[in-house]
Amino acid sequence: DAGVIQSPRHEVTEMGQEVTLRCKPISGHNSLFWYRQTMMRGLELLIYFNNNVPIDDSGMPEDRFSAKMPNASFSTLKIQPSEPRDSAVYFCASSLSSNSPLHFGNGTRLTVT
Amino acid sequence: AQSVTQLDSQVPVFEEAPVELRCNYSSSVSVYLFWYVQYPNQGLQLLLKYLSGSTLVKGINGFEAEFNKSQTSFHLRKPSVHISDTAEYFCAVSSQGGSEKLVFGKGTKLTVNP
Numbered sequence: 001d002a003g004v005i006q007s008p009r010h011e012v013t014e015m016g017q018e019v020t021l022r023c024k025p026i027s028g029h030n031s032l033f034w035y036r037q038t039m040m041r042g043l044e045l046l047i048y049f050n051n052n053v054p055i056d057d058s059g060m061p062e063d064r065f066s067a068k069m070p071n072a073s074f075s076t077l078k079i080q081p082s083e084p085r086d087s088a089v090y091f092c093a094s095s096l097s098s099n100s101p102l103h104f105g106n107g108t109r110l111t112v113t
Numbered sequence: 114a115q116s117v118t119q120l121d122s123q124v125p126v127f128e129e130a131p132v133e134l135r136c137n138y139s140s141s142v143s144v145y146l147f148w149y150v151q152y153p154n155q156g157l158q159l160l161l162k163y164l165s166g167s168t169l170v171k172g173i174n175g176f177e178a179e180f181n182k183s184q185t186s187f188h189l190r191k192p193s194v195h196i197s198d199t200a201e202y203f204c205a206v207s208s209q210g211g212s213e214k215l216v217f218g219k220g221t222k223l224t225v226n227p
Contacts, residue, residue: 004156042217042218042219042220043157043203043217043220045214045215056214091156091157093156093157101147101159101162102149102157102159102215104155104156104157104158105156106154106155106156107154107155107156
């Protein structure tokens with residue numbers, strides 16, 4: 001079990017650039033979650049998918065953020081254009097089912113200058 | 114809607130001392146409660162969970178937590194901590210038993226000193 005794999009681990013970009021974060025969930029897990037962690041707000045749920053379908057994206061901050069899950073083994077979170085206030089650690093997590101605990105990846109630390 | 118309050122943002126203790134990390138929740142419906150641990154530069158890992166049954170829940174690494182409905186608390190305890198327990202600990206609540214709409218507290222940073 002390789003766990004949830006996120007890439008890149010670190011991303012530094014300039015304001016206005018497009019950023020794409022990637023996630024490979026644990027094989028066989030049906031639910032996938034994107035979280036953002038900051039000192040000020042803690043852990044915030046941005047969006048989650050069930051069987052590749054977005055179920056709740058009410059946590060997505062604004063239209064600059066978008067997430068896709070084209071198949072069961074891959075998801076992306078895109079920010080376009082990026083802003084300095086988007087700087088945070090972004091976590092992807094997956095779970096076997098809606099009643100199972102979350103398994104987190106190691107996160108992507110995003111810095112927007 | 115649920116909310117979680119972790120009363121202490123930082124808890125320093127000496128090695129082999131007991132520790133309690135406090136967590137209170139607010140909810141108008143029955144809840145399911147979780148503790149997660151985050152080691153530096155890593156994602157969160159599940160320590161333990163309360164879904165139903167015995168109010169005393171045992172988790173990994175010698176941690177346990179007690180669900181107290183009347184006090185709406187779910188405090189995490191360990192009788193003797195190790196240096197390796199230094200990490201950030203997150204309490205979380207869900208009304209649905211699963212991972213959807215899991216609400217996390219702000220976290221408590223536990224530092225174990227020699």
